[in-house]
Amino acid sequence: xxxxxxxxxxxxxxxxxxxxxxxxxxxxxxxxxxxxxxxxxxxxxxxxxxxxxxxxxxxxxxxxxxxxxxxxxxxxxxxxxxxxxxxxxxxxxxxxxxxxxxxxxxxxxxxxxxxxxxxxxxxxxxxxxxxxxxxxxxxxxxxxxxxxxxxxxxxxxxxxxxxxxxxxxxxxxxxxxxxxxxxxxxxxxxxxxxxxxxxxxxxxxxxxxxxxxxxxxxxxxxxxxxxxxxxxxxxxxxxxxxxxxxxxxxxxxxxxxxxxxxxxxxxxxxxxxxxxxxxxxxxxxxxxxxxxxxxxxxxxxxxxxxxxxxxxxxxxxxxxxxxxxxxxxxxxxxxxxxxxxxxxxxxxxxxxxxxxxxxxxxxxxxxxxxxxxxxxxxxxxxxxxxxxxxxxxxxxxxxxxxxxxxxxxxxxxxxxxxxxxxxxxxxxxxxxxxxxxxxxxxxxxxxxxxxxxxxxxxxxxxxxxxxxxxxxxxxxxxxxxxxxxxxxxxxxxxxxxxxxxxxxxxxxxxxxxxxxxxxxxxxxxxxxxxxxxxxxxxxxxxxxxxxxxxxxxxxxxxxxxxxxxxxxxxxxxxxxxxxxxxxxxxxxxxxxxxxxxxxxx
Numbered sequence: 001x002x003x004x005x006x007x008x009x010x011x012x013x014x015x016x017x018x019x020x021x022x023x024x025x026x027x028x029x030x031x032x033x034x035x036x037x038x039x040x041x042x043x044x045x046x047x048x049x050x051x052x053x054x055x056x057x058x059x060x061x062x063x064x065x066x067x068x069x070x071x072x073x074x075x076x077x078x079x080x081x082x083x084x085x086x087x088x089x090x091x092x093x094x095x096x097x098x099x100x101x102x103x104x105x106x107x108x109x110x111x112x113x114x115x116x117x118x119x120x121x122x123x124x125x126x127x128x129x130x131x132x133x134x135x136x137x138x139x140x141x142x143x144x145x146x147x148x149x150x151x152x153x154x155x156x157x158x159x160x161x162x163x164x165x166x167x168x169x170x171x172x173x174x175x176x177x178x179x180x181x182x183x184x185x186x187x188x189x190x191x192x193x194x195x196x197x198x199x200x201x202x203x204x205x206x207x208x209x210x211x212x213x214x215x216x217x218x219x220x221x222x223x224x225x226x227x228x229x230x231x232x233x234x235x236x237x238x239x240x241x242x243x244x245x246x247x248x249x250x251x252x253x254x255x256x257x258x259x260x261x262x263x264x265x266x267x268x269x270x271x272x273x274x275x276x277x278x279x280x281x282x283x284x285x286x287x288x289x290x291x292x293x294x295x296x297x298x299x300x301x302x303x304x305x306x307x308x309x310x311x312x313x314x315x316x317x318x319x320x321x322x323x324x325x326x327x328x329x330x331x332x333x334x335x336x337x338x339x340x341x342x343x344x345x346x347x348x349x350x351x352x353x354x355x356x357x358x359x360x361x362x363x364x365x366x367x368x369x370x371x372x373x374x375x376x377x378x379x380x381x382x383x384x385x386x387x388x389x390x391x392x393x394x395x396x397x398x399x400x401x402x403x404x405x406x407x408x409x410x411x412x413x414x415x416x417x418x419x420x421x422x423x424x425x426x427x428x429x430x431x432x433x434x435x436x437x438x439x440x441x442x443x444x445x446x447x448x449x450x451x452x453x454x455x456x457x458x459x460x461x462x463x464x465x466x467x468x469x470x471x472x473x474x475x476x477x478x479x480x481x482x483x484x485x486x487x488x489x490x491x492x493x494x495x496x497x498x499x500x501x502x503x504x505x506x507x508x509x510x511x512x513x514x515x516x517x518x519x520x521x522x523x524x525x526x527x528x529x530x531x532x533x534x535x536x537x538x539x540x541x542x543x544x545x546x547x548x549x550x551x552x553x554x555x556x557x558x559x560x561x562x563x564x565x566x567x568x569x570x571x572x573x574x575x576x577x578x579x580x581x582x583x584x585x586x587x588x589x590x591x592x593x594x595x596x597x598x599x600x601x
Contacts, residue, residue, distance in 0.1 A: 004053065004065040011051050015107065018044040021074050027096075028069040035063055036096040039085040041078055041329050059294040078333035086310050088176035091532070098295055098303035104285070106136035106312065109142040109203065117182040120147065120156045120199065127313075128153040132201040136275055136312055138283025146203075146280070153236050154199045155180040159325070165565045168366040177235075190220050205255040205278030211237060250349065251276050256316040261353025262297045265361045269300050272357035273308075277315075282468070284353075286360040300321045302330070309334050321350040371413055378458075381517065384484050388457035389413065392446075393528040395462045396426075396438045396524075397536035404432035405539060406442030407532035410456075411524055412572040420454070422446070423535045439467060440474035447478045456483055462525050468502050474552075488525055504556045552598045554591055562586050563595075574599045 018025070023043050027036040030339050040046035050056065050064055052551065060253065075081050089097050105220040110123035114130040122143050127133055137143040150156060157164060157179050159171070164183045173179035180187040187195075198210050212333065218233035259274040269289040275282040287308075289300060303325050314336045323340045341347035375387050391411040398404035406424035410417040424442045431437035439461065461467050468487035475485075487502040499522065502508045549560045549570060566584045567573045571583070581592035 002062065002065040006063065007064040007067040008053060010067055010069070011047055011064065015044060015047050015566055018047050018070075019072060019074050020044045020147060022076075022078050023072060023074040023079050024081055025069040025073075026088070026094075027063065027067045027072065029066045030068040032069070034088075034092045034094045035066055036094050037085055037088045037092065039078075039081040039333075041081075041332065043072055043074075056308065057294055057296070059096065063485075079335070081331075082306055082333040083310055083432060086307055093467060093488060098289070098300055099301055100287075100289060100307045106285075107140055108133045108135035108137065108313070108398065109143060110134075110144065111196060111199070113196075113244070115161075116189055117164070118196050118357055119156060119161070120150060120158055132200065133313060134277065135282065138275055138285045138487055142283040146282070150199055150202070151178040152512050154195050154202070155197055156199055157182055159183070161561065165561070167570055177232075203278055205280075243456065250345065251279055251281055254279060255509045256315075257319060258315045258317075259349050259353045260301070261321040261350055261355070261357045262304075263354055263358035263361055264297060265358065266365060267298065268361050268364065270357040270361040271301065271304050272353045272360060274353055275315075280588070284356065286357065288361070288364055298324055302326060305334070305338075306329055309336075319346055319350050321354045365426065370516075371415065371520075374517050375413060377517040378521070381511065382458075382484060382486060383506075384458065385482060386457070387413075388452070388484075390417075390456045391458040391460060391524065391557040392456040393460040393462075393524045394439065394442060395441070395528040395532040396435055397532040398426075398432055398438075399536070399540065402432070403536055403540045404438060405532060405535045406438055407535055408442070408446060409524075409528045409531050411527075416527060420530060423531075425539070435463070436466060439463070440470055443471055444474055447475060450478075459483060459485045459487070460521070460524055460528075461487040462528060463487050464500070465502050465508070468504060488521060550597075551558070554594060559586060559591070 020042050022041050024037060024039050026034050026048065027045050029035055038046065047070070050060070053064060055341075055492060056064065073084060075084055089099065093099060102167060105124045108123045110121050111132045112121075112130060113132055122140070123133065135143070137146065145156070151158065151173070155178060158173070159167075159179075167183040170181040170184055170186060171179065174181040174186065180192065181421075182189075182192050187567045197214070201210055214237050218230050218237065219229035221227070221233060254276045255278060257276045259276060260271060262269060262271050264270075267290060271287040271289070272284060273287070274284040287304065289304070299321060305318070305324075314334050317337045317339065318510075320338060320340050320429050324338065327338050339346070372387075378384065379387050389412060393409050393411065394406065396404065396406050400570050404426040406426060408422045408424070412422040424445055426432055426438055426441060428437075428441060431441065443459075459471070461471060462488055468485065471485060471487075485503070489500050490504065498510060498513065499518070500508045500510050501521075513523070549563060551557050555563075563573055563581075564570070564583055567576065576596075578589070578592045578596045581587060581595050582589050584592075587595075
């Protein structure tokens, strides 16, 4: 029910009781459904702004007309308000909020400063205490490039701890001067700590300071006639100079900045973000947002910042192409300086981000147009009842029956929906050499969890008529109305482009050779194949790297590390007596008996 006078009167009543404190507010309609979740430094002042109806967009005026109740949550500060707002939006999906899905995980560089000899590693995931993180980097390629540079200049180790603790001689990286080999004492703890300090300075953009220190050390080594050490310092200086020479001058003065531009075309917004760290461009990435009705670019940008920086490291500064209404609140909540520019070099940087955002939208629209054309052809060729919105493609992978997995990938009119991909570990060990039986298990488990929201329009199978009939047989107990099942099998001479397509009750056929629709369906099948093989390899690698100690009760990561450090390998532990095992620090006699009994049954 829309009644703007009633909505305004309810807002004005809530102004009287609203807290003058930071927090989160919810607007509800007459059915108790949440219309909007917002954050504010001062909740009372924020609600007053909604009563100035003439200053609101049409969208927000409609929201006010629906409001029948308000609820408040007081929090300790702006940062907490931001977190609570994000949690509620993800949980409640309010009608008038701009809903963003931030599923991307960016790689970082990590140094665990609690270690005596910290390793430089790529890292994704939650950030822990005692570690220093650098980034984010837009892609694995970007982070690999930086790691390569650091190995050349600073020679920090990159190996895993179990390898580091069990080496008896230096690895190849030491031979090619990419590691200082602390594992075998080629560098002492103090000198290695100095390298770590220099790496931190380098990643924070303090290259000039590092170069001056290296020059002094080179001079000192020469005066002491330690010419081998002087050459090492000289090579590090040369590598550092090379990096500075090839650095992009437009980012040279920027230490820790995200440059963000937003563009809009047709029904889409695109936000392009450039990560600048230590004067280096760490890559850029686009975010696509289906245009929210009547939402301005500034509103979308604010919603993006609120969502993105609750999940990712915040830089020292953020440069935006559009000014924000709640700039001060976000600065306080994120502890970051937010700026927009109307001229100068920094304005050019934000305009460049904006141009990249527009170009990304145009590419996305062209891709979507091509996909829609393929889906139209698919509808015609396979006599589908409607244009498919969700296509699920299945494939299996195993190695002579071992590490068997099934994989599902999902395609939509907007491309592959990677967050909807699923893997299925085959539970029945008697069927791992039977592709038909494996596919039956995968489909049954998938359909057991099917909801109206994730019901597919098309199921595409990598296989022939046998696979098709097996799947139909396994799914006969389920409601398949509106679902078309298609199998794709290799064609003549297993030639890509000459595949045959099969449907129950219809004659098998091949699509026109090298046609757009044939390429599209091959791409769907190949993506499922890639995902299945990748999952299988990960499972196999995990199994191969698993220690025999992992299944012993009471043996966690620390005790496992202590045992391996003491004995050197699991094979030696197997042959050890209870008394020998009990000599390991942290292993009492009872635990030693458990370990001995595990290996000797």
